Amino acid sequence: MTTERANGGLKFLDRYLGIPLIWMLGHLSPRRKRPTTLSSLGIFKEACIGDTVLLAGILRDLRDELPQAHLTLFVGPSNLGVAKLLPEVDEIVMLPVTRPWSCLLELRRHPLDAFLDFGQWPRINAFYSLFARAKFKVGFRTVGQYRHFAYDAVGEHRSDRHEMDNFRAILSTLGIPARSSPVISPQGGSPESGRYVVFHAWPGGTLSHVREWSFDRWAELGRRVQDRGWKIVLTGARSDRDRAIQLERAIGAGRISNRAGLDSIEDVSRLLAGAGCVVSVNTGVMHLAASLGAPTIGLNGPTAEHRWGPLGPKAESVSVPYPQGGYLNLGFEYDGMPLDCMEFISVEEVWSRVSRILGEA
Numbered sequence: 001m002t003t004e005r006a007n008g009g010l011k012f013l014d015r016y017l018g019i020p021l022i023w024m025l026g027h028l029s030p031r032r033k034r035p036t037t038l039s040s041l042g043i044f045k046e047a048c049i050g051d052t053v054l055l056a057g058i059l060r061d062l063r064d065e066l067p068q069a070h071l072t073l074f075v076g077p078s079n080l081g082v083a084k085l086l087p088e089v090d091e092i093v094m095l096p097v098t099r100p101w102s103c104l105l106e107l108r109r110h111p112l113d114a115f116l117d118f119g120q121w122p123r124i125n126a127f128y129s130l131f132a133r134a135k136f137k138v139g140f141r142t143v144g145q146y147r148h149f150a151y152d153a154v155g156e157h158r159s160d161r162h163e164m165d166n167f168r169a170i171l172s173t174l175g176i177p178a179r180s181s182p183v184i185s186p187q188g189g190s191p192e193s194g195r196y197v198v199f200h201a202w203p204g205g206t207l208s209h210v211r212e213w214s215f216d217r218w219a220e221l222g223r224r225v226q227d228r229g230w231k232i233v234l235t236g237a238r239s240d241r242d243r244a245i246q247l248e249r250a251i252g253a254g255r256i257s258n259r260a261g262l263d264s265i266e267d268v269s270r271l272l273a274g275a276g277c278v279v280s281v282n283t284g285v286m287h288l289a290a291s292l293g294a295p296t297i298g299l300n301g302p303t304a305e306h307r308w309g310p311l312g313p314k315a316e317s318v319s320v321p322y323p324q325g326g327y328l329n330l331g332f333e334y335d336g337m338p339l340d341c342m343e344f345i346s347v348e349e350v351w352s353r354v355s356r357i358l359g360e361a
Contacts, residue, residue, distance in 0.1 A: 010098070010124075018123025019146045025130050026149025034153070034174060035113045035135045039069055042115040042134060045083075046076040046097045046125055049265075049284025050308070052083055053182055053291050054164050055118065059088035060180035061171060072110060081265035082288065085184050097124070104131050114138065116170055117150075120157055121330050126150035138173050140166070142330070159329045164311055181311055182291045190274030191267055192257060195361070196231040197354070198275045198294075201247060202240045203283035206332050210302050210339050211281050215250050220347045221279070221354070222251035228358055230276060235268060235285060236260030276361045277354055281342075282308055290315035295357045297350065301325045301342035302334070316353060320344040 041062065045052050052075065062071060073089045076097040083092050093110065096102045107128055115134035119125030126147040129137050141148035142157040155169030168178035201218055203211045222232050232251065234244045237260070244260035263271065265288075272278055272289040278296045280286035282303040290296040290312030298310040300319040304326040309317045319326060325341035327333060 014123050018127065022123050022126045022130070022147055023149050025127070029130060029150075032136055032152045038066055038113045038174070040072070040112045040114075041066070041069055042072045042074055042110060042112045042132065043089075044074040044115065044117045044119065044125065044129065044132075045079065046074075046095065046119060046122070046128075047078050049079055049082045050287035051118065051163070052079040052086075053184065053284065053287040054167055054311070056086050056088075056182040056184050056291055057164060057180040058118075058167050058171060058178065059086055060183070061168075061176060061178045063088045064180070065176045072112070074107065082284070085187075085266070085269055087185065095128075097128075100124075100127070103128060107131065108133050114174065118167060118170060119147075120163075120166070121145045121147070123147050138170055140170070159307065161306070162309070162311070163307060182287070183293070183312075184269070184288070184291045186270055186273035186292055187266070188270050190270050191259075191263070192231070192233055192271060192274065194231055195229070195276050196233045196257070196274075197225050197358070198233045198235055198272060198278040198280075198289070199247075200235045200278065200280035200283070200285045200289075202236050202243065203281045204237070207334050207339075210334065211283070211342065213281060213299055213301075213342050213345060215247060217345075217347050217350075218247055219250035219252070221350055222247075222256075223254070224347075224351050225354065225358075226251070226254035228355070230358060231255035231257060233257045233271065233275070234260050235263070235271065277357045279350065279354060282310075286310050295361075297353050297357075299342070299345055299350070301345065302328045302337065302339075304328055318345055318349055318353065 070090050072091045074093050075083045080094050112134040114136045115132040117129045117139035130150045137151045138153045139151040140157040141154040148154045153173040157166050171178040241261040248258050272294050273292040278289040278294050281299050286298045290310035295314040296310050298317045305317045305319040320341045327337050
């Protein structure tokens with residue numbers, strides 16, 4: 001989740017103003033049939049690096065089925081960088097999603113045959129979809145979110161399947177087969193040399209600290225990696241820089257490269273692709289590493305593996321079973337649930353995965 005979506009005030013307005021507004025405007029808008037020709041499609045994902053990575057599979061399916069179609073990806077500022085890594089897109093448009101009037105003006109500049117909104121719960125996405133210049137509009141019907149009134153067709157958003165399969169439900173409304181996995185090809189060589197393991201310790205979004213693994217466990221894992229002769233590379237956002245310095249000190253002597261806050265998403269992708277192993281909490285970088293084909297271990301505490309686990313040929317998860325963990329569906333269902341679930345993930349369990357991967361490298 002990003003700054004835009006984690007803002008409490010915006011979320012309050014989105015729900016309590018957005019629901020009646022979407023209901024009213026949706027009932028005033030006539031439902032239209034799918035066009036016989038799909039030569040221009042808009043794909044809308046306003047935020048979230050991980051969700052944008054998953055769109056790589058959707059875009060591949062669209063390109064396979066509609067090779068001549070013009071695919072326009074509409075994103076927000078926070079996921080613009082990762083959107084540029086998706087090769088199937090003909091055009092990327094950054095929308096000022098927190099400034100509705102400016103966003104609508106930009107969106108209306110693009111006439112489309114179909115507009116596909118991959119937002120799961122925000123009503124603001126549905127509001128923008130209502131005013132898109134498209135002949136046919138598709139979005140999610142998500143339980144309890146009351147946003148589906150904006151669309152001509154809906155994909156059912158379900159809590160019992162991976163988000164990749166929910167995304168595929170959007171394509172099914174167009175009769176397009178959806179089967180591709182999210183795969184992103186690295187561009188260029190790694191900015192690090194030699195053999196290294198990447199640690200990505202910090203997620204973002206609502207109550208992000210609940211998805212963090214403790215410093216002492218990262219430090220113990222780091223020392224074991226160093227004892228095997230591998231360098232450690234720390235990644236993170238600019239806001240994680242100070243904590244990355246603390247983690248570097250906690251791990252202690254040895255080869256450590258602290259790149260938190262220093263690299264663009266393009267540099268991070270090259271770094272992940274060249275890693276012997278990536279160990280990450282469940283966040284966007286985890287999904288990016290998995291899609292790049294890097295050996296990836298995702299640490300899932302409150303995050304449900306069946307909903308948000310990493311997808312990739314060399315990806316695996318260490319998870320805390322429900323009810324101690326694995327209870328997040330849309331990412332904000334913390335009320336009444338355990339907040340210490342990452343404590344159930346032991347260093348031994350993670351190290352057993354890492355040591356096996358490094359032994360095979």
